[in-house]
Amino acid sequence: MATSQTKFIPLRNIRIEDRFWSEYVRLVREVVVPYQWRALNDEVPEAEPSHAVHNFKIAAGQLSGNFEGMVFQDSDVAKWLEAAAYLLETKPDPELESLADGMIDIIALAQQPDGYLNTYFTIKEPGQRWTNLAECHELYCAGHMIEAAVAYDRATGKRKLLDIVCRFADHIDSVFGPEPEKLKGYDGHQEIELALVKLYRATGEERYLKLSEFFLNQRGTRPHFYEQEWEKRGGTVHFKELRMSHDYPYSQAHLPVREQQTAEGHSVRAVYMLTGMADVAALTGDTRLLEACKTLWGNIVSRRMYITGAIGSQSYGESFTSDYDLPGDTVYAETCASIGLIFFAHRMLSIEPKSEYADVMERALYNTVVSGMSQDGKHFFYVNPLEVNPGAVHNNAIYHHIKTQRQGWFGCACCPPNIARLLASLGSYIYTFRDRTVYTQLYIGGHAEWELDGSSITLEQQSDYAWEGKVQFRITAAKPTAFTMALRVPDWTDSVSITLNGMPYAAFIGDNGYIEINRVWSTNDRIELEFGMPIHRMKGHPLVRHTAGRIALQRGPFVYCLEEADNGASLHQLYIPRDSELQAQSSKDLLGGVHVITTEAVRGDTSDAWQDGALYRKDAEWRPTPVTATFIPYYAWANRGEGEMTVWVKELL
Template sequence: MTISISRPISLKDVHITDDFWSSYIRLVREVVVPYQWEALNDRVEGAAPSHAMKNFKIAAGLETGEFYGMVFQDSDVSKWLEAVGYLLETGGDPELERLADEVIDIIDKAQQKDGYLNTYFTLKEPDSRWTNLAECHELYCAGHFIEAAIAYYKATGKRKVLDVACRLGDCIDQVFGSGPDKLNGYDGHQEIELALVKLYNVTQEDRYLRLSQFFLDERGKEPSFYEMEYHRRSMKVHFPMLDIVHDRAYSQAHVPIREQQTAEGHAVRAVYMCTGMADVGAATGDAELLEACRRLWKNIVNKRMYITGAIGSMEHGESFSLDYDLPNDTAYAETCASIGLIFFAQRMLQIEPKSEYADVMEQALYNTVISGMSRDGKRFFYVNPLEVWPEAIGKNHNVNHVKAERQGWFGCACCPPNISRLLASLGQYIYNIQGRTVYANLYIGNQATVDIEDQQVKITAESQFPWDGLVRFQIDAEKEIDFTLALRIPSWSKDAKLVVQGETISLLEVCKNGYAYIHRKWQPGDHIELLLPMSVNRMTGHPNVRANIGKVALQRGPLVYCLEEADNGPSLHQVFLERRQENAYEIAFEAELLGGLQTITVPAKRIDSNGWGEHLYRANMETFMKQDTLKFIPYYAWANRGYGEMTVWVKEE
């Protein structure tokens, strides 16, 4: 049984015009992807060589040498190629396409006769294919390649790369599956599952969908596949510092996925898995699987997610920890994990149009994802903490994974190319369409062309998001057209106002699950104004969240704000917001600040520690406060002005 789901509009049909996002996407096109190409080819001075392209060339017989790099080095090339696919779909670039074609030729040559594709095993351990699924990322790399192939094929219509992907998919299908003649295993890092559903969607070949479902359902079964293959390979271990084989929750292999009650283990793996589960659930109508998706979703967003849309509370295992455990300073909060959460949210939104999914998508996108990249596209955060005391880094080991400044590129360079591929494909997240209903999920300014059954409709959305909450839509079709436009009403917006062709619509009457459904016979040129007032929201965390008791965070529109030392001096733990100050926020657009952004200025108090003396503890001391003013900037823009303290959550007095 399949269920009825909504689908994104093709990337080529959504043209982003939004100032805020255009500049990010331009960075991806002009800075990040070109830089990454240089990195993949070992031409970045001072950077450790990637060797990723070289590995493919050697495997293709075009060069000689040995494999070098991480066991999953191939995936760097795939993520680059995937981003290139999206960039080509949204704007021709013959030179980039030529480069990509060359890469595809090399990959095609590197593919083995039976369809196998992985330069690590081909070059280094040709007899050990599929012997260490727990640790060696073969299917993970395959998944990334499949995603890249589909993106490139969709952009260019060139089948060559898709053929490589299908041969790879078939090779995997030959090896894995139920029954004694096949390998009943699954990868230590989920990714193949969602990729195979994409391959199924493009090719309509059922076997890819069944294979994805097989991988999902094998995970966590007893006896442990990891354990069995571990003994078969005489207990050889690839990452001796980790304990992937036995710490099964790390890769969500501790119980069968349908029985998992909470999001556990490595956060990126978890959300990639959930994305695949939702994909398979959507394609097969598997109610139990979809219920498991909803359960894990709820656990993440109601108990294990930072206000910035970040996930992963601890560095150990880059993992979830336990419900309501959301320490701000020792957070892992990996950029990739928020990207994965966006994938998961997008799939859930396709299955059921509820604004909560789009809310989280927006929250992760406007905060953690773009916090992951500097304003010049050259430096990146892997870890996105909500509170930083730079002095402690390198001195207290619990925050040693935190950086107070973005880094150039990483040895394990997963986050920067993940940001690239997300931003390059951002158009896919704005609308979904299902039959005669178009859902507007994100208020990114754009011009889109939608096929509503047989008729083409142009939708133009203009906004000054995230600085202003007024969104204007214009609908243009050759003639009158009957369809429903469903507009998401974000949870951060109170008193939203909707005006269709000058007529105010009662949201109470048209809202369902956070979407306002406007069903109408649209005339060419029809206008909608959606006003989402962006007042400053003073956010509090659930009383079970220990780290945030007695604290508040400021949010305006989708943006979570923070205090930085650059604006407020050091010792940010000594500042307090007064309890009631609704009208005291001063909002100002500062065009020269960090690419232009709105700041929030607010009166506050600060501990006056003069006269405390040198004692560490004192009896019956009154705490003296002095009046102060605090200036908040959007979280995404932090750490672009040198080394300093930062905090999202601020004490309340």
């Protein structure tokens, strides 16, 4: 069996100390994870009840009552446990570990004698296990619990949750498979595929890898499993409002995975599936599976992705639509979808170090993901629009999914714990190893330690990358050691300068988008990087109708937006002249310390000509008024109360 050549620095060996990201790491540890624990226990009065922990206690026999919440409510607990595990791996926290251990004890009691674990079917429909995979998320919940268990075992060395999920995985393996007596099905919401790969890597049990491959191979085959199980249920459905039991593209079941050419359906499901596909391709050497990953990657990032790294163009089905259909005001752009895109990009980097994967990972991370959480760590966006008009949002049903301010919690609360587990594990996304080469995928300050040729090596990264484009690396090595430092050149820069031990270094950017420095490294060797940070007037592809005649501003990894708090209402009346000068300046007291972009603009306000109350007229003059437009980083919007916002702005020719 083939194995991936790429290795990763253990999260416990990485410490983040970064001007931008350290505050988010602190928030996750001190605010987000404790707040979410309270929310999962229904202890936040202003937040919608979760019921998640309560359901586990009922299933464990500790309480009586009925199941409450979404059918996949178990997954919120699992994601919280996974986030807690990553925090424990990077820093001891006896109080957090005690909470997690207590939750694991409850989960153990909730597990059924045959290994089955799902509170909805244990409490509410005990005789209906595995009868509605298209809608009811049994394997999805199992996958998240498996991911939590693998992370918790690695962080603490405690195997209790890992043993629980191994029993559960063994039960699943007894139910599903190619054998005649087993079900030939797969979950409507992908997640089990990538989780089983993690379980295989943690235990070495090949059955888990084969089961992941089985689920991928079955998807989209005929006769169609979803239709067969629907007929067995007598035509009943769980989510009557969606009526998607037979909408095969919704769950990427319209074709076998190796034959799919375009990203279809529910965007989170798609990228979770692609993450599992990339994992299996890396471990098995399945070239057709890898080619399918590349084909779908290309379709997503070149035709179906927003400039913020968001995906999912419509609210119905939280799904992709068609090539170049990227509306900014009715977009769905679920936070979880961008997190899934980061997972997929990270897996592709492990197979093939190409900067384009890291560029997309960075775009989604710095924009949509951090936009999904307020700066107090207690409020969240499920949907991430690129244009908001509160008056329309509150009164027009086509915007029913758009929120003008972040919420404390959700009935379907997948996004908040997903943000927490990603940011808690952020250190593991910074570097990858392959063939004695250390690839820097994200420029995030801190320390990383690993061993090579029996020598301990520490890489210290001092980074002001996000705002100034400046990075410094310092190496500490127990003995001189030969390896290659591969430094990603981000797609937004127009120049890069490098010094090696204080001397200019002639940088050559390889076809894969990295500058490689191959030498014998010794203690106190240092690299200094400076990336040019121009302000780009970004334009959409000519076939994207929604961005025609408009520009978006980007500086460094950040996409910028106009917000009413800085520019007044009626943002649609603002125009940016093509030749106006764009200036970036630090504003340390604004939104936690950001760089803003200011420029001369005009406001096409003709209100004087409309005082008679006419809605339309033939003789109105356009009377532009000079103004100054102020742009803030998109991730920081909606932290100053309700107001208009837009990323794309009209350009005045």
